[in-house]
Amino acid sequence: MEIFSLAIAGFSIVIAAVLWLTYVAFLEIPGKSAHSILSCTVLLGALVALQLGHLLYFTGGPAPLATVAYRTALFVAPTSFFFFGRWALLPDEPFRPAMLLHLLPIALLLIPRLDVSLPMLFAVGAGYALWLGRLVYGLRARRKQFRFEFFWFGVMSAFGVGVLVLGFAIPYIDQAWFYHFYCNAIGAAFAIMVVALIANPDLIADLSEAARLRYGKSTLRDVDVDGLLARLAGQMADPKVYRNEALTLSTLAADLGVSGHQLSELVNTRLGMSFPRYMREHRVAAAKLMLVAEPTASILAIGMDTGFKSSSTFYAAFKEVTGQSPGDYRKANAKDS
Incomplete structure (x- = not known):
């Protein structure tokens, strides 16, 4: 002992x-x-x-x-x-x-x-x-x-x-x-x-x-929520945005003209997830397309190209979102094609 x-x-x-x-x-x-x-x-x-x-x-x-x-x-x-x-x-x-x-x-x-x-x-x-x-x-x-x-x-x-x-x-x-x-x-x-x-x-x-959303006050009272959602969707439609591994809540919020708290509350309350989860889902969606469209590309290269900082974070995020590893997802969809 x-x-x-x-x-x-x-x-x-x-x-x-x-x-x-x-x-x-x-x-x-x-x-x-x-x-x-x-x-x-x-x-x-x-x-x-x-x-x-x-x-x-x-x-x-x-x-x-x-x-x-x-x-x-x-x-x-x-x-x-x-x-x-x-x-x-x-x-x-x-x-x-x-x-x-x-x-x-x-x-x-x-x-x-x-x-x-x-x-x-x-x-x-x-x-x-x-x-x-x-x-x-x-x-x-x-x-x-x-x-x-x-x-x-x-x-x-x-x-x-x-x-x-x-x-x-x-x-x-x-x-x-x-x-x-x-x-x-x-x-x-x-x-x-x-x-x-x-x-x-x-x-x-x-x-x-x-906790802030549960116990605090809303920061979106004077914000055009629908307009902000549309601007956010427009930003995220650009692959350069979500593939930027240095992208943060504060930098994206500044691009949208709101505070980090406002953007975070918007994603949590209107999209039902945290901002990090929101980013992971966009990056994983892009990775899923690349895994099938580029069967000879390495999984690590795809992870890096879609904005993940390391292979471990890519694998963890992919498994969290899809329930599969990137390799298993590629194999399953290759068989279906």
Whole structure:
């Protein structure tokens, strides 16, 4: 168990750095703000500090709860988790002074008895996990699009409840069991997040837009929606537009004379899908024609020519839209022709 937990702790530290860089530099999320970047940084920093504490403990170091750094990270994590979840999914919601109450869990550090403060802290953390799960569950009308994401948030909520139970059990169990469980729970959360982002790199952007549509105000009140739909269709009829791998929501919105939020809401509410899914469907439709019309062209070349950045994203998108791999689709349609 020691070796396994060591590996999980090391994996978590590396993946935390990768996830931070991905969120800050590579994920295009409408409304991503300094607040969400700061809360993401604090949350991942706290999780790294926790895993470093576990790593040192498993290699003969001090008990993590006996160190100031570990205890501080432990009490900061739930608050940063709340703020990141809030600003990542609801970036347009205004700041309210009452939100400062969510800093109170950090004040539990002042309670000298861990058998009192830790159960209270884990109760707050479990509450935040369930709050985020409920927020995402409110998007259940889109459950087909987000089936994997619902699974992920369900697992996160289950981990939150599991840690809560273990937190209450700390006075009655060997603390080593707590460290192993908590270390592996953090590692599992990171692993699930990585898999989710590989399966859908637009995961956070999709959920953010769906949450804004579900809980926020419409941005299309003063927009000629039918005219905008017609202009969008006209743009997408040009292969140069959707085959441009550098095309983004913001650049296409600027070409149409609207904001990114307006274009995203239009595609979600009128076309029934997220903007990334809309782009994938156009590119896959073009790829389907090329796979049949150009039987000697390589699948990779077709993927690149239709706007996909890599073979992996092409294969994943094609399978998502058609239920088949590009090769299987080509073979099936070649037989029919």
